[in-house]
Amino acid sequence: MDFTLVYKKNTANEAELYEHLLLCDKYFFPELSSRVDLHGYSRKLVSKAVKFEAWQDHQLVGLVAAYVNAPDKHTAFVTNVSVLPTFVGRGIAKELIQQCIDYVQAQQYKKLVLEVSDGNQPAIRLYRKVGFSDMSEMDGHITMHLSLV
Secondary structure: OOOOOEEEEOOOOHHHHHHHHHHHHHHOOOOHHHOOOHHHHHHHHHHHOEEEEEEEOOEEEEEEEEEOOOOOOOEEEEEEEEEOHHHOOOOHHHHHHHHHHHHHHHOOOOEEEEEEEOOOHHHHHHHHHOOOEEEEEEOOEEEEEEEOO
16 A cells, blocks of 8 residues: 655544544453543544644544643643554654654653553564653553653
8 A cells, every 4th residue: 555644743633533542442451432421532632732743645544642731830641543444554653753752852841641451462572662661550541751851
């Protein structure tokens, strides 16, 4: 499949985010919809998160969203990493995570944190590859962090 991706920041609207999350839902461990209301989560991402996006034509194919709003600029939190299944394995998540890291570092934050299911080995390998370390494990989830100082 030939594809041209365009990387953007903060352009997806609530409906585009919802559609993307719905298409990726069953690939989360456990399914994202079992943990959050996708409509409400999409709305929250629009209003509170910095979104790093990969687009093909008019479809959002990759998304990394982070909360970069701590007043003390100590810790930013990656709340979502998702790529449409047909685009997995093309380096999209890695590129979007790197854009997020660069942005958070430029905002002078000290640490970037994320949480991942301990059963999601491909994601864990990716996060370790870009520099995240395991911080703690509880209830089937691993909290990982990346020091930015």
